[in-house]
Amino acid sequence: MSELRYDGRVAVVTGAGHGLGRRHALELAARGAKVVVNDLGGDRSGSGASAGPAQEVADEIKKSGGEAVANPGNVATPEGAESIVQTALDAFGKIDILINNAGILRDRSFKNMTPDEWDAVIAVHLRGSFLVSSAAWPHLRENGYGRIVNTSSPAGLFGNFGQANYATAKMGLVGFTKTLAHEGVKYDIKANAIAPVAWTRMTEDLLPADFADRLGVEQVTPLVAYLVHESTQDSGEVYTVGGGRIAKIFVTEGPGYGQNETLSVEDVRDNWAAINADAPMTVHNNAMEQMGPLIRQLGS
Structure with a gap:
């Protein structure tokens, strides 16, 4: 079987300075895609900002012979989202692939959760995915092609103690994905979602340390890369993935x-x-x- 390639394709990956996003960006670049590496550069709670993480991944891609540019824009603001897509247009002339991966955590039991903690998580995961997708959507429609992957979570699909904000955002992405799939049919825009289980700085307090090696991010990226390939015709689906296992989630x-x-x-x-x-x-x-x-x- 031939190798799946992304030559000539332009991909935007949000939250790509660490963890899953970084792995997605490196994999697509290694297979020929031109990549916009987006990351605000804050900690996992969303505090702080630095251009360093995104630039480091972009430099890593270029050092390996690939093409990449960094963007430290904030996905949760219209201006930041627009800048991410504009970076792709300015550097590479178009956008073909969007992987909405940026996220933060502000876990707390519901009785103690503050409105600020609720709003901050919804803003990055759900609003951020909407804003970047909204900025990209006219260009995907005009080009008659697009592949979008949104990052949901088992916590969103099934709930999880102390994550009311996170779970709500992640389940919201399921409905968002399914709607994009319907509206993208005419334009060959496919939208799917993943619910990954992986050891990252976002999950290190939630998953047993013994599973760190077995739940590496490299076990998630192959599904993401397949879903954004031009040969993939599935759309509106949700897949759980991690540790070498992939399964479709049904409503x-x-x-x-x-x-x-x-x-x-x-x-x-x-x-x-x-x-x-x-x-x-x-x-x-x-x-x-x-x-x-x-x-x-x-x-x-």
Whole structure:
């Protein structure tokens, strides 16, 4: 089988100064992509800023014979997001690939979480992915091509103690991804999301130290690189990945219960088992499909 290459493609990777983003940027560059390495350069809580991390990764790529430029813009501001995409246009003339990877952590139990801690995490993960995607979207549409990967999390899909802010942002990215997939069909723009499990500075307090070697970032990047390749036609999907394992995450619906008469509280109580039945499951491709059983019931 031939090697997957990205020659002639321009990729933007946010949060690429460390961890997963760095690995994504290095891999794409090694396979021929021209890369914009974005990183604000703060700590994992989002405090501080430095152009150093992004520049170091860009220099590493160039030292290996690749093409890269650094951008220390803040994904959480419209100006920062626009500057990231503009850097790609100025340096390489276009943008083909966007990997929304930038993120911070401000973990705290919900009873102690402050509005500032909530807003800061939502701003980077969810708003940041929106802003950079929004800046890139007109160019992807105009070129009739694009590949986007958003970085969700198992915490978003299933919840996690002390991460109400983070989990909310990460689940929001699932809906964001699925909507981009629908709106990108006409323009060959594919959007997918990953829910990675990897040992990084973001997760070192959450994952057992014994797993550090087995959960390296290099176990996540191959999926990301595949999803942003021009041959990939899947879109609107979510994949969990880590430690050498990849699996598709499905949003499913059970058979449920319905009646044509107006439901009462007692109807809910008396049919609770049917409402909670988990088989057979149905996977819907869009919101209208999900409403299909209800529409059919109303028409009967």
